[in-house]
Amino acid sequence: MTHMKTLQSHKKTIASTVGLTGKPRYNPVKAEPHTPPYKIHKYFARRPWNVFNQLVNNFSTQGETILDPFCGGGVTVYEGVKQGRKVIGCDLNPLSIFVVKNMVKRVGDLEVLLNAFDLTEEYLKSLYEGFDFFTQGKENIKIEWSEVAFVVECLYCKKEIILSNENKVKNGVYKCCNAKCESNKSAKGGVEPRLCKRIGTKHLYNIGHNSKGKKVVSIFDKTSENQTKKHLEFLRGEIKRKKIKVPQDKIPLNWDRQFEDQLAKKGILNFQDLFTEQNLLINLLLLNFIQSLKEKIGQSEYELLRIAFSNIVKDNNIMSFTNDTWQSGKPTTWSKHAYWIPSQFCEVNIEDVFRKSKQRVISAINFNREFDFVSKEVNKTKDLEKEGNILLWNKSVVDLDLPNNSVDAIITDPPYGSNVQYLELSHFWYPWNRDLYHVEPDFKLEAVSNRKKNFDGAKSMHDYEENLYKVFKKSYDALKPDRHMVLTFNNKNISAWLALLFSIFRAGFTLEKDGIYFQDGVKNYKQTAHTKYEGSPYGDYIYVFKKTSNKLVTKTYTNQESFWTDLNSLFTTHFQTLDNNRDDLIKKMFLDAIPVIESFSKTFLLKNKHELYATLKKDYFDHLYD
């Protein structure tokens, strides 16, 4: 009862807190799904646009300059420009800048673009002509996708085991089709494919809809097999005729995602191995065709075609799969922040996904027109003062020529510790877009930590803090005095949380009074596998920091011991008093813990951090989220 009161009065304080511009600092809203510009291309962990729209509104005024040093999928950039701000967006990731550039792009000639789309679709159609149907009765039904499964050699009897959904006993265990095989009598009730040799794949079904709109599943028979064989021969012939080299880009072995996803063990050595041969060849031919249009159309139209292409490779690779309860049984993909390869997957028809991708680009263009979205990109901060309103920088803000005290607000969403390996995951697109990227991704500077620590170049929480620090220090210097840095963050791992706060306080920021808010996530996005998998709470905390001249450090810690004792007592007090609302609990804990964390991060800097992170790792949050 008593703590309910505390929470209510706490909420009241928040509502009445006013920011620099006279508007409330933040009022949690119902997070809305992405608008069309965000849908032209996938990016990992995009935040809700209307949350950032409000942050832009409440922390800056018309004509002011906003910096987002981790601009990712472009929410701050897009919502900032949409509301008449000048925005500087930085990101190490070439995919990020490629995507954001196209979200804000003004198409030169829509007619030319639509025409180029038509030509591309016609060409794509010609690559399927005669090979993209199966027959049922008298009807020819277009193949929307085929279900395909990996095949392994049984560890016990050496016969083939098809890793189909049908043969699955439970997660990681499949039954051997050989009735006499002793594996079926074993304690596990089957064979573990991870212990077996992978020997190939097998097509199982073709799927389409008949003229009455009914879903038809047809067994992949001899006729289908022959048809696919002929199709492949035709595609190989086209590749040869056009002198296209099938690239082989190795997936690095010393990647966090390699350890987590075991790609090499599954025989996936190159990024190209993430496609069936059919889809790989069609993608290569399609890309080659689009590249041949380059000289005939303008640069902006060309890049929009390329973004439409780039977005389809995420749909037509072997990471897509069906699940009766998801997406009404249609193929889905990239449902985790991982290179997650299902044992039974889909070979998706590329015509369908390209058509949808084209529609997304056109919807974005229409949306931008409707809202009179005016963008003018410049390359130098100087030019931003006069003519332009967007500067996109494909490097760390540290390398940007950005004068001190020149930025009015920093609005950002920093990387989340070890939750998302942005560069490793985005590298999937590298083979498809390399001619458009202007820089090589700089893995070294990326602010992440790795889950696995035992490989060459693995990053610790400490590296995460250091890389964040570099960015926040430069951002701090660039910010005008008494202005704000607002950011969203959430993490189940307390050491990631502290690393972030340490790096911010070390850079010189202080937390605004009552400067923590909780913003719930988008309902529809809550049930995605990765949020469940990572155990992260839904939604985000919003932190409001300030570049303030009168810094108050209330206490100076002389050893780690006393810091640890203080933090401990704070957390244990809250654990006992508030136990039914974890989000408010965490908010409260952090509000109270902030002075402790702030003074610790300033007095201790780097010393003792390794030990601290190691100790903190699992102590507090894990059991909270059980």
Ligand SMILES: C[S@@+](CC[C@H](N)C(=O)[O-])C[C@H]1O[C@@H](n2cnc3c(N)ncnc32)[C@H](O)[C@@H]1O
């Ligand atoms: C959480 S994401 C931003 C997402 C974005 N707010 C959105 O809604 O799409 C963090 C971004 O930081 C980038 N990043 C990581 N370390 C960086 C660094 N040192 N400098 C610049 N960008 C970095 C990653 O590539 C990633 O795009």
Ligand SMILES: [Zn+2]
């Ligand atoms: Zn067997």
